[in-house]
Amino acid sequence: MEWLPPRLRRGTAVVPVVRLSGLIGAVTPLRPGMSLAGVARTLERAFAMKNARAVALVINSPGGSPVQSRQIYLRIRQLAAEKKLPVLVFVEDVAASGGYMIACAGDEIFCDPSSILGSIGVVGGSFGFQDLIRKIGVERRLYTAGAHKAMLDPFLPEKPDDVARVKALQQEIHAIFIALVKQSRGSRLKGTDEVLFTGEYWAGETSISLGLADAIGDLRSTLRARYGDKVLTPVIAPATGLLSGLLGRKSAGAGTQSQLEGIGGLPDELISALETRAIWAKFGF
16 A cells, blocks of 8 residues: 555545636637636545545636526536535635526535625626717727617717616526525525525625625635644646647637737737736635
């Protein structure tokens, strides 16, 4: 047994660690966000590790795509059920909006006193440029088939009916988010719907009092207290390098060809960087 790596020795507690950080969903070709395609293989490797007693997820995300957030959540729960392993979530700076949705995949959620959790809501926005293009003498020419195909076009005046349709869509997605949180956290939730699901967010201790998290705790101390001082916590990182790219293990947006295709979109990349900064800044980071 002494010749075997520690994680393969019988009786050695192993808790693989997966980091899930950044905005969720596609951003630009040069700035890929977190997606199921990008994290699925890493999650599968973590849950398949020999002698694993649990899987730890370290989350630091202000949110993003509700679709990708829910798909990552579902994949974590599927793997946990298949391998019969508990999932322990450790929140770093932020687990908000879609980031909190992913955190709900944990059987337990730990956080720092200064971590920010919550923001259970849906947001969308645009700009109105119709007065600007008229001022500079630009004529808008738009051709559509379908009465609502140009809905909320930023170069056309806003229509109340279009706003009502978008709000109805947001309410539908919000209801899905709320149901997921209630299913995951169950009786641990202490606040009312009017408090928990307004899009507000809270620091660690308040999050615990509302039932959005379970305890204050860092990864190393918590796992040592639970599994012993000799617990192994290998970090499972995404595959990198040329071979991984050829094998399709990189997430969308990575790789030489995608980068070349993205050069023409550098203005979009700048806008994306500003939007990304604005999202993090919302939570003080």
